[in-house]
Amino acid sequence: MKILVVGGGGREHALVWKIAQSPLVSKVYCAPGNPGISKLAECVDISSDNLEELAEFAALEHIDFTVVGPEAPLIAGIVDVFECRGLKIFGPSPDPARIEGSKVFAKKLMQTSGIPTADFWICDSLTVARARTADYYGIHGKDARIVIKADGLAAGKGVVVAASLEEAEDALQKFMSDRIFGSAGDVVVIEECLIGEEASIIAITDGETVRPLIPSQDHKRAYDGDLGPNTGGMGAYAPVPIIPLDTVDIAVEQILKPAVAAIRGLGIPYRGFLYAGIMVTKDGLKTIEFNCRLGDPETQTILPLLESDIVPILIRATECTLEQAEIKWRDASSVCITAASGGYPGIFQSGKVISGLEQASEREGCVVFHAGTKEKDGNILTAGGRVLSVTAVGADLEEASIHAYGAMSDIYFEGMHFRKDIAARALQSDSTKV
DSSP states (O other): OEEEEEEOSHHHHHHHHHHTTOTTOSEEEEEEOOTTGGGTSEEOOOOTTOHHHHHHHHHHTTOSEEEEOSHHHHHHTHHHHHHHTTOOEESOOTTTTHHHHOHHHHHHHHHHHTOOBOOEEEESSHHHHHHHHHHHHHHHOTTOOEEEEESSOOTTOOEEEESSHHHHHHHHIIIIISOTTGGGGSSEEEEEOOOSEEEEEEEEESSSOEEEOOOBEEOOEEETTTEEEEOSOSEEEESOTTSOHHHHHHHIIIIIHHHHHHHHHTTSOOOEEEEEEEEEETTEEEEEEEESSOOTTHHHHHGGGBOSOHHHHHHHHHTTOGGGOOOOBOSSEEEEEEEEOTTTTSSOOOOOBOBOHHHHHTSTTEEEEESSEEEETTEEEEOSSEEEEEEEEESBHHHHHHHHHHHHTTOBOTTOBOOSOTTHHHHTSGGGBO
Protein backbone atom coordinates (compact mmCIF):
# COMPACT_ATOMS: atom_id res chain seq x y z
CA MET A 1 0.00 0.00 0.00
CA LYS A 2 0.97 3.61 -0.57
CA ILE A 3 -0.15 5.89 2.23
CA LEU A 4 -0.30 9.68 2.41
CA VAL A 5 -0.17 11.45 5.79
CA VAL A 6 -1.41 15.05 5.79
CA GLY A 7 0.37 17.46 8.13
CA GLY A 8 3.86 18.41 9.21
CA GLY A 9 4.05 18.50 13.00
CA GLY A 10 5.07 16.20 15.82
CA ARG A 11 1.76 14.33 15.70
CA GLU A 12 2.24 13.60 12.00
CA HIS A 13 5.85 12.52 12.57
CA ALA A 14 4.58 9.99 15.12
CA LEU A 15 1.88 8.79 12.71
CA VAL A 16 4.42 8.37 9.90
CA TRP A 17 6.80 6.59 12.29
CA LYS A 18 4.10 4.08 13.27
CA ILE A 19 2.59 3.64 9.80
CA ALA A 20 6.03 3.03 8.25
CA GLN A 21 6.44 0.00 10.54
CA SER A 22 3.47 -1.78 8.94
CA PRO A 23 4.30 -4.72 6.65
CA LEU A 24 1.27 -3.70 4.59
CA VAL A 25 2.91 -0.43 3.55
CA SER A 26 5.30 -0.12 0.64
CA LYS A 27 5.71 3.67 0.69
CA VAL A 28 4.69 6.62 2.86
CA TYR A 29 4.26 10.19 1.65
CA CYS A 30 3.72 13.19 3.90
CA ALA A 31 2.44 16.63 2.92
CA PRO A 32 4.11 18.91 3.78
CA GLY A 33 6.17 16.90 6.30
CA ASN A 34 9.32 18.11 8.05
CA PRO A 35 13.03 17.15 8.20
CA GLY A 36 12.41 14.40 10.75
CA ILE A 37 9.59 12.91 8.71
CA SER A 38 11.77 12.99 5.59
CA LYS A 39 13.90 10.20 7.09
CA LEU A 40 10.87 7.89 6.93
CA ALA A 41 8.68 9.20 4.12
CA GLU A 42 8.79 11.21 0.93
CA CYS A 43 7.78 14.75 1.83
CA VAL A 44 5.55 16.56 -0.64
CA ASP A 45 5.52 20.35 -0.81
CA ILE A 46 1.76 20.80 -0.50
CA SER A 47 0.21 22.68 2.39
CA SER A 48 -2.24 20.73 4.56
CA ASP A 49 -4.94 23.32 3.80
CA ASN A 50 -4.62 22.95 0.00
CA LEU A 51 -7.33 20.31 -0.24
CA GLU A 52 -7.73 20.16 -4.02
CA GLU A 53 -4.01 19.87 -4.67
CA LEU A 54 -3.70 17.15 -2.04
CA ALA A 55 -6.51 15.20 -3.68
CA GLU A 56 -4.94 15.68 -7.11
CA PHE A 57 -1.62 14.36 -5.81
CA ALA A 58 -3.30 11.35 -4.21
CA ALA A 59 -5.09 10.54 -7.45
CA LEU A 60 -2.00 10.93 -9.66
CA GLU A 61 0.21 8.86 -7.35
CA HIS A 62 -2.46 6.18 -6.85
CA ILE A 63 -2.40 6.61 -3.08
CA ASP A 64 -4.28 3.73 -1.47
CA PHE A 65 -5.12 5.44 1.81
CA THR A 66 -4.76 8.92 3.32
CA VAL A 67 -4.53 9.76 7.03
CA VAL A 68 -5.17 13.33 8.17
CA GLY A 69 -3.37 14.65 11.24
CA PRO A 70 -4.42 18.28 11.88
CA GLU A 71 -7.93 19.52 12.62
CA ALA A 72 -8.01 22.42 10.13
CA PRO A 73 -8.20 20.34 6.91
CA LEU A 74 -10.77 18.02 8.51
CA ILE A 75 -13.00 20.94 9.45
CA ALA A 76 -12.43 22.49 6.01
CA GLY A 77 -13.78 19.33 4.32
CA ILE A 78 -10.80 17.31 3.10
CA VAL A 79 -12.70 14.05 3.61
CA ASP A 80 -15.50 15.16 1.29
CA VAL A 81 -12.99 16.38 -1.32
CA PHE A 82 -11.20 13.03 -1.36
CA GLU A 83 -14.30 10.86 -1.25
CA CYS A 84 -15.83 12.75 -4.17
CA ARG A 85 -12.84 11.49 -6.18
CA GLY A 86 -13.24 7.94 -4.88
CA LEU A 87 -10.12 8.24 -2.71
CA LYS A 88 -9.97 6.41 0.62
CA ILE A 89 -9.26 8.70 3.55
CA PHE A 90 -9.37 8.43 7.34
CA GLY A 91 -11.11 11.12 9.38
CA PRO A 92 -14.49 12.69 10.04
CA SER A 93 -16.45 14.67 7.45
CA PRO A 94 -16.69 18.45 8.03
CA ASP A 95 -20.14 18.38 9.57
CA PRO A 96 -19.28 16.04 12.47
CA ALA A 97 -15.83 17.67 12.72
CA ARG A 98 -17.68 20.72 14.06
CA ILE A 99 -17.39 18.99 17.42
CA GLU A 100 -13.96 20.67 17.48
CA GLY A 101 -14.53 23.48 15.02
CA SER A 102 -17.22 25.08 17.19
CA LYS A 103 -17.21 25.11 21.00
CA VAL A 104 -20.86 26.19 20.82
CA PHE A 105 -21.81 23.14 18.73
CA ALA A 106 -19.90 20.85 21.09
CA LYS A 107 -21.45 22.28 24.26
CA LYS A 108 -24.97 22.11 22.86
CA LEU A 109 -24.38 18.51 21.76
CA MET A 110 -23.18 17.63 25.27
CA GLN A 111 -26.20 19.34 26.79
CA THR A 112 -28.78 17.60 24.59
CA SER A 113 -27.06 14.20 24.89
CA GLY A 114 -26.69 14.25 28.66
CA ILE A 115 -22.89 14.19 28.47
CA PRO A 116 -21.48 15.45 31.79
CA THR A 117 -19.80 18.84 31.42
CA ALA A 118 -19.41 22.22 33.12
CA ASP A 119 -22.23 24.75 33.30
CA PHE A 120 -21.83 27.20 30.44
CA TRP A 121 -23.15 30.33 28.77
CA ILE A 122 -22.91 31.28 25.09
CA CYS A 123 -22.21 34.96 24.43
CA ASP A 124 -22.30 36.55 20.97
CA SER A 125 -21.30 40.10 21.96
CA LEU A 126 -18.70 41.67 24.22
CA THR A 127 -21.42 43.46 26.18
CA VAL A 128 -23.30 40.24 26.93
CA ALA A 129 -20.07 38.40 27.79
CA ARG A 130 -18.95 41.11 30.20
CA ALA A 131 -22.34 41.12 31.92
CA ARG A 132 -22.37 37.33 32.28
CA THR A 133 -18.83 37.36 33.68
CA ALA A 134 -19.62 40.12 36.16
CA ASP A 135 -22.70 38.17 37.32
CA TYR A 136 -20.59 35.05 37.83
CA TYR A 137 -18.03 36.83 39.99
CA GLY A 138 -20.81 38.62 41.84
CA ILE A 139 -22.29 35.24 42.82
CA HIS A 140 -19.09 33.25 43.43
CA GLY A 141 -16.78 35.94 44.82
CA LYS A 142 -13.61 37.67 43.68
CA ASP A 143 -11.46 34.55 44.18
CA ALA A 144 -13.53 32.47 41.77
CA ARG A 145 -12.14 31.05 38.52
CA ILE A 146 -13.95 31.12 35.20
CA VAL A 147 -13.09 29.71 31.78
CA ILE A 148 -13.29 31.79 28.58
CA LYS A 149 -13.26 29.83 25.28
CA ALA A 150 -13.20 31.18 21.74
CA ASP A 151 -15.87 29.41 19.69
CA GLY A 152 -13.66 28.58 16.70
CA LEU A 153 -10.18 27.18 16.07
CA ALA A 154 -7.32 28.94 17.84
CA ALA A 155 -4.42 26.47 17.58
CA GLY A 156 -5.02 25.17 21.10
CA LYS A 157 -4.58 28.63 22.64
CA GLY A 158 -8.15 29.97 22.59
CA VAL A 159 -8.86 29.09 26.22
CA VAL A 160 -8.18 31.27 29.26
CA VAL A 161 -8.71 30.17 32.85
CA ALA A 162 -9.25 33.51 34.56
CA ALA A 163 -8.48 33.82 38.28
CA SER A 164 -10.16 37.22 38.63
CA LEU A 165 -12.77 39.43 37.01
CA GLU A 166 -9.94 41.56 35.60
CA GLU A 167 -8.32 38.56 33.91
CA ALA A 168 -11.66 37.45 32.51
CA GLU A 169 -12.40 40.92 31.11
CA ASP A 170 -8.91 41.08 29.61
CA ALA A 171 -9.48 37.75 27.83
CA LEU A 172 -12.86 38.88 26.52
CA GLN A 173 -11.29 42.09 25.23
CA LYS A 174 -8.56 40.17 23.40
CA PHE A 175 -10.92 37.54 21.98
CA MET A 176 -13.94 39.64 20.99
CA SER A 177 -12.62 43.18 20.47
CA ASP A 178 -8.92 42.87 19.61
CA ARG A 179 -9.76 39.66 17.69
CA ILE A 180 -6.43 38.00 18.36
CA PHE A 181 -7.91 34.78 16.96
CA GLY A 182 -9.88 36.45 14.17
CA SER A 183 -13.43 35.25 13.66
CA ALA A 184 -12.87 32.41 16.17
CA GLY A 185 -13.61 34.97 18.89
CA ASP A 186 -16.85 36.35 17.43
CA VAL A 187 -18.70 34.13 19.91
CA VAL A 188 -17.34 32.87 23.23
CA VAL A 189 -18.36 30.15 25.64
CA ILE A 190 -18.07 31.06 29.31
CA GLU A 191 -17.87 28.08 31.67
CA GLU A 192 -17.59 27.33 35.33
CA CYS A 193 -14.07 26.21 36.19
CA LEU A 194 -13.93 22.51 36.96
CA ILE A 195 -11.67 21.31 39.77
CA GLY A 196 -9.83 18.02 39.47
CA GLU A 197 -7.28 16.11 37.41
CA GLU A 198 -7.38 16.50 33.64
CA ALA A 199 -6.71 13.68 31.17
CA SER A 200 -7.13 12.84 27.49
CA ILE A 201 -9.11 9.81 26.37
CA ILE A 202 -8.94 9.39 22.61
CA ALA A 203 -11.03 6.80 20.84
CA ILE A 204 -11.21 5.51 17.30
CA THR A 205 -14.70 5.00 15.90
CA ASP A 206 -16.41 3.88 12.70
CA GLY A 207 -19.65 5.61 13.68
CA GLU A 208 -20.95 2.62 15.64
CA THR A 209 -18.11 0.87 17.45
CA VAL A 210 -16.00 2.99 19.82
CA ARG A 211 -12.54 1.66 20.80
CA PRO A 212 -10.58 3.73 23.34
CA LEU A 213 -6.83 4.21 23.07
CA ILE A 214 -4.67 4.21 26.18
CA PRO A 215 -5.37 7.37 28.25
CA SER A 216 -2.73 10.10 28.55
CA GLN A 217 -2.26 13.37 30.39
CA ASP A 218 -1.18 16.52 28.56
CA HIS A 219 0.59 19.48 30.19
CA LYS A 220 -0.90 22.61 28.63
CA ARG A 221 0.73 25.38 30.63
CA ALA A 222 4.05 26.78 29.45
CA TYR A 223 5.99 26.49 32.70
CA ASP A 224 6.64 24.09 35.57
CA GLY A 225 3.96 23.78 38.20
CA ASP A 226 1.24 24.38 35.60
CA LEU A 227 2.09 28.08 35.52
CA GLY A 228 2.05 30.51 32.62
CA PRO A 229 -0.17 30.74 29.55
CA ASN A 230 -1.80 27.84 27.73
CA THR A 231 0.17 26.29 24.87
CA GLY A 232 -0.48 23.61 22.29
CA GLY A 233 0.99 21.16 24.81
CA MET A 234 4.39 20.94 26.53
CA GLY A 235 4.47 17.21 27.16
CA ALA A 236 2.43 14.16 28.08
CA TYR A 237 2.65 10.73 29.61
CA ALA A 238 0.78 7.42 29.55
CA PRO A 239 -0.74 5.48 31.20
CA VAL A 240 -2.44 7.76 33.72
CA PRO A 241 -2.79 6.46 37.30
CA ILE A 242 -6.02 8.40 37.90
CA ILE A 243 -7.62 6.75 34.84
CA PRO A 244 -7.73 2.98 35.51
CA LEU A 245 -9.54 0.66 33.11
CA ASP A 246 -12.89 0.95 34.87
CA THR A 247 -12.73 4.76 34.55
CA VAL A 248 -12.00 4.39 30.83
CA ASP A 249 -15.11 2.23 30.55
CA ILE A 250 -17.16 4.94 32.27
CA ALA A 251 -15.77 7.57 29.90
CA VAL A 252 -16.67 5.43 26.89
CA GLU A 253 -20.23 4.83 28.11
CA GLN A 254 -20.99 8.31 29.47
CA ILE A 255 -19.02 10.54 27.08
CA LEU A 256 -17.66 8.99 23.88
CA LYS A 257 -20.50 6.66 22.88
CA PRO A 258 -23.21 9.31 23.49
CA ALA A 259 -21.26 11.81 21.39
CA VAL A 260 -20.87 9.36 18.51
CA ALA A 261 -24.57 8.41 18.73
CA ALA A 262 -25.65 12.07 18.80
CA ILE A 263 -23.61 12.87 15.71
CA ARG A 264 -24.95 9.77 13.95
CA GLY A 265 -28.43 11.07 14.76
CA LEU A 266 -27.64 14.25 12.84
CA GLY A 267 -27.30 12.19 9.67
CA ILE A 268 -23.57 11.78 9.06
CA PRO A 269 -21.72 9.07 11.04
CA TYR A 270 -18.48 10.06 12.76
CA ARG A 271 -15.54 8.03 11.47
CA GLY A 272 -12.09 8.84 12.79
CA PHE A 273 -10.37 9.73 16.03
CA LEU A 274 -12.53 11.37 18.69
CA TYR A 275 -10.61 13.09 21.48
CA ALA A 276 -12.33 13.73 24.79
CA GLY A 277 -10.60 16.06 27.22
CA ILE A 278 -11.97 15.04 30.60
CA MET A 279 -11.72 16.18 34.21
CA VAL A 280 -11.86 13.73 37.10
CA THR A 281 -13.84 15.67 39.72
CA LYS A 282 -15.37 14.82 43.10
CA ASP A 283 -18.68 14.54 41.25
CA GLY A 284 -17.35 12.09 38.65
CA LEU A 285 -16.08 12.57 35.10
CA LYS A 286 -16.79 15.86 33.33
CA THR A 287 -16.11 16.66 29.68
CA ILE A 288 -13.92 19.69 29.02
CA GLU A 289 -13.83 19.50 25.22
CA PHE A 290 -13.94 17.31 22.16
CA ASN A 291 -11.41 17.29 19.31
CA CYS A 292 -11.84 15.62 15.93
CA ARG A 293 -8.32 14.21 15.71
CA LEU A 294 -5.41 12.85 17.69
CA GLY A 295 -3.87 15.19 20.24
CA ASP A 296 -0.39 16.67 20.10
CA PRO A 297 1.71 15.71 22.11
CA GLU A 298 -0.59 12.85 23.18
CA THR A 299 0.03 11.06 19.87
CA GLN A 300 3.78 11.06 20.45
CA THR A 301 3.09 9.50 23.86
CA ILE A 302 0.45 6.95 22.88
CA LEU A 303 1.67 5.46 19.59
CA PRO A 304 4.99 4.13 20.96
CA LEU A 305 2.87 2.02 23.35
CA LEU A 306 0.69 0.57 20.57
CA GLU A 307 1.84 -2.97 19.90
CA SER A 308 -0.62 -3.63 17.05
CA ASP A 309 -0.15 -2.57 13.45
CA ILE A 310 -2.02 0.75 13.17
CA VAL A 311 -2.84 0.47 9.46
CA PRO A 312 -5.47 -2.32 9.65
CA ILE A 313 -7.11 -0.46 12.55
CA LEU A 314 -7.47 2.73 10.51
CA ILE A 315 -8.74 0.84 7.48
CA ARG A 316 -11.33 -1.06 9.53
CA ALA A 317 -12.60 2.21 11.01
CA THR A 318 -13.06 3.59 7.51
CA GLU A 319 -14.80 0.42 6.30
CA CYS A 320 -17.09 0.29 9.38
CA THR A 321 -15.65 -3.01 10.63
CA LEU A 322 -13.76 -1.61 13.62
CA GLU A 323 -15.32 -4.20 15.92
CA GLN A 324 -13.04 -6.80 14.29
CA ALA A 325 -9.82 -4.80 14.79
CA GLU A 326 -7.07 -6.11 17.05
CA ILE A 327 -5.71 -3.38 19.35
CA LYS A 328 -2.96 -4.50 21.72
CA TRP A 329 -0.81 -2.33 24.00
CA ARG A 330 2.69 -2.77 25.35
CA ASP A 331 3.02 -3.44 29.06
CA ALA A 332 5.06 -0.26 29.52
CA SER A 333 4.88 3.50 30.11
CA SER A 334 5.93 6.50 28.05
CA VAL A 335 6.87 10.11 28.72
CA CYS A 336 6.97 12.81 26.05
CA ILE A 337 8.70 16.19 26.58
CA THR A 338 8.30 19.09 24.17
CA ALA A 339 11.14 21.54 23.52
CA ALA A 340 9.92 25.01 22.57
CA SER A 341 11.48 28.17 21.20
CA GLY A 342 12.27 30.97 23.64
CA GLY A 343 9.23 33.19 24.12
CA TYR A 344 6.69 30.54 23.10
CA PRO A 345 3.65 30.70 23.21
CA GLY A 346 4.26 34.42 22.61
CA ILE A 347 6.67 35.99 20.14
CA PHE A 348 9.63 33.73 19.40
CA GLN A 349 12.61 33.59 17.05
CA SER A 350 13.24 30.94 14.41
CA GLY A 351 16.32 29.80 12.53
CA LYS A 352 18.31 28.55 15.54
CA VAL A 353 20.63 25.58 14.90
CA ILE A 354 19.60 22.41 16.73
CA SER A 355 22.34 20.08 17.99
CA GLY A 356 22.30 16.67 19.65
CA LEU A 357 19.43 15.09 17.72
CA GLU A 358 21.35 11.95 16.77
CA GLN A 359 22.68 11.41 20.29
CA ALA A 360 19.19 11.73 21.76
CA SER A 361 17.73 9.31 19.22
CA GLU A 362 20.36 6.70 20.07
CA ARG A 363 19.36 6.56 23.73
CA GLU A 364 17.53 3.48 24.95
CA GLY A 365 13.80 3.52 24.17
CA CYS A 366 13.87 7.10 22.84
CA VAL A 367 12.43 8.68 19.71
CA VAL A 368 12.75 12.34 18.67
CA PHE A 369 9.69 13.64 16.83
CA HIS A 370 10.16 16.85 14.83
CA ALA A 371 7.49 19.57 14.85
CA GLY A 372 8.66 23.10 14.00
CA THR A 373 11.94 22.36 12.21
CA LYS A 374 13.50 23.03 8.82
CA GLU A 375 16.71 21.98 7.09
CA LYS A 376 19.23 24.41 5.62
CA ASP A 377 22.83 23.86 4.52
CA GLY A 378 22.97 20.49 6.25
CA ASN A 379 21.72 21.85 9.59
CA ILE A 380 18.37 21.33 11.31
CA LEU A 381 16.96 24.71 12.41
CA THR A 382 14.04 25.80 14.55
CA ALA A 383 10.98 26.86 12.55
CA GLY A 384 8.13 27.08 15.03
CA GLY A 385 7.02 27.56 18.60
CA ARG A 386 7.00 23.90 19.54
CA VAL A 387 10.17 22.60 17.91
CA LEU A 388 10.37 18.91 18.75
CA SER A 389 9.29 16.23 21.22
CA VAL A 390 11.38 13.55 22.88
CA THR A 391 9.47 10.38 23.78
CA ALA A 392 10.89 7.56 25.86
CA VAL A 393 9.36 4.19 26.74
CA GLY A 394 10.23 2.40 29.97
CA ALA A 395 9.00 -0.39 32.21
CA ASP A 396 7.24 2.27 34.31
CA LEU A 397 6.83 6.05 34.34
CA GLU A 398 9.95 6.59 36.43
CA GLU A 399 12.16 4.74 33.96
CA ALA A 400 10.49 6.42 30.97
CA SER A 401 10.96 9.84 32.58
CA ILE A 402 14.65 9.22 33.28
CA HIS A 403 15.23 8.15 29.68
CA ALA A 404 13.25 11.08 28.23
CA TYR A 405 14.99 13.76 30.27
CA GLY A 406 18.33 12.13 29.60
CA ALA A 407 17.70 12.35 25.86
CA MET A 408 16.47 15.94 26.15
CA SER A 409 19.76 16.85 27.86
CA ASP A 410 21.57 15.92 24.62
CA ILE A 411 19.62 18.50 22.60
CA TYR A 412 20.35 22.22 22.44
CA PHE A 413 19.31 25.31 20.53
CA GLU A 414 19.47 28.95 21.52
CA GLY A 415 16.46 29.97 23.63
CA MET A 416 15.28 26.38 24.10
CA HIS A 417 12.95 25.74 27.01
CA PHE A 418 11.00 22.73 28.23
CA ARG A 419 9.11 21.74 31.33
CA LYS A 420 11.05 19.80 33.96
CA ASP A 421 7.95 18.32 35.62
CA ILE A 422 6.24 16.20 32.97
CA ALA A 423 4.54 13.28 34.77
CA ALA A 424 5.73 14.60 38.16
CA ARG A 425 2.31 14.25 39.81
CA ALA A 426 1.93 10.69 38.58
CA LEU A 427 5.42 9.80 39.77
CA GLN A 428 4.35 10.65 43.31
CA SER A 429 1.78 7.83 43.13
CA ASP A 430 2.60 4.27 44.11
CA SER A 431 0.42 3.08 41.22
CA THR A 432 2.77 4.16 38.43
CA LYS A 433 4.44 0.75 38.28
CA VAL A 434 3.03 -1.49 35.54
